[in-house]
Amino acid sequence: MTTEEIRLVIPAEEDFRPIAHLVTGGLAMRLDVTYDDLDDLQVGIEALLGLRDDAGELVVSLSADDGVLHASLGPFPPDKVHEVASDGDLDLQRVLDTVCDTHEVEERDGGAWVELTKRIAPAGTAA
Template identity: 30%
Template sequence: MSVTSQSSGERTDRAEVELRVPADSAYASVLRTTTAGLAARLDFTIDDIEDLRIAVGEANAMVLEHADAGSDLLCRFHLAPGRMVVSVSVAAATQPVPDLDSFAWQVLTTLASEADISTADGRFAIEMTMTSSAAGF
């Protein structure tokens, strides 16, 4: 999948998708469904898609705890053959201390190939990378 840059008209080998929804758990299914659809587009296996859906759901739950009232949840997807990087973030006026012993973090780090938490610039973010088992990575 390639995207054309609007400013230069050049073709790039990256695909970026951004989803912005209210920071409310009622929108968790929208986030999980979008994630599954994008993973299917990358030919992830059914098991990989389900693992990714669960991991994104856990990331969503973790960041929503710290979201500022009335803010949005921002989810960015970077798509590459056999690989997806997902960043889930919310505005957080205070610098939250992530609970790395929580069940949600343990599940997320077990399912994702890589995972990281950042608290900078007024945002609380979790970024995870998932590689498809079918891609042989």
């Protein structure tokens, strides 16, 4: 199966976050993803998008292969990603552990990029 990627570059301002959710929802619809799996991925993406609210650009890349949805978001200030993971009751680490199958932080291009994966079951099948 060929993996195709959707790459979205948006301003990191809060007003543009719904665009990332719209594109994620569109891909999920095309793949016939269950509402629960889509909701989990959207929660993880929103938790990450909330780390930035500035005039810079934010990249959201989405792809799917063999029943796994992949999302890559960044760049984030490296200290911000690690700081949030140790700050407060409902921290980023806990959210991502709950809604994603895997998540990793990778340092590249002078920033932190977060890779998420979510195993998906087509709607209408038992998960």
